[in-house]
Amino acid sequence: KQEVTQIPAALSVPEGENLVLNCSFTDSAIYNLQWFRQDPGKGLTSLLLIQSSQREQTSGRLNASLDKSSGRSTLYIAASQPGDSATYLCAAPSRQLTFGSGTQLTVLP
């Protein structure tokens, strides 16, 4: 059974900092890995999807990497802004999509 862990559970940084969110998964036989953003009380917004054959994906200030052999993915956010404050979730599918508990990010102005 796939298990997904995200560290840290919460993170508070001043505006402008670069930061890294970590995601680890136990079953490396994944099709892809997806990073989402969730604002309080809202649904999930897909940020990046990395195919199993890829090692990283970039979108604007976001860069996600995938290392299947070690069961890890990282989400790098450059030059953080207060608008980046949200919960960030990673999800790894095997038979079905399994989510971590998320990292709650607060970017202080």
Added chain:
Amino acid sequence: DTGVSQNPRHKITKRGQNVTFRCDPISEHNRLYWYRQTLGQGPEFLTYFQNEAQLEKSRLLSDRFSAERPKGSFSTLEIQRTEQGDSAMYLCASSTNRGDRGNTWYEQYFGPGTRLTVT
């Protein structure tokens, strides 16, 4: 197309009542998923459909829960005899398969969710 929609957005019900939620996926998506999310946790998979066929159900989906997708378009999730433990956000997602150089992968797009409160 404006994405995945869910109705209602909020539902308050008394314990023991039945509730039904609706999800309208992105129109060309053949897969539809239901998840449940409680406070501070990631979403947990409940069930998914490919077209009108329900292909997988989680053990979380007790016999009080039933999901349908009768024409392969919208889906409903019904909870019978609600309990306080059913209070959660119920999320719907849809996807299609996209192939790239022989790889097939499924990017899921989520709706805004239905917040259920059982009193």
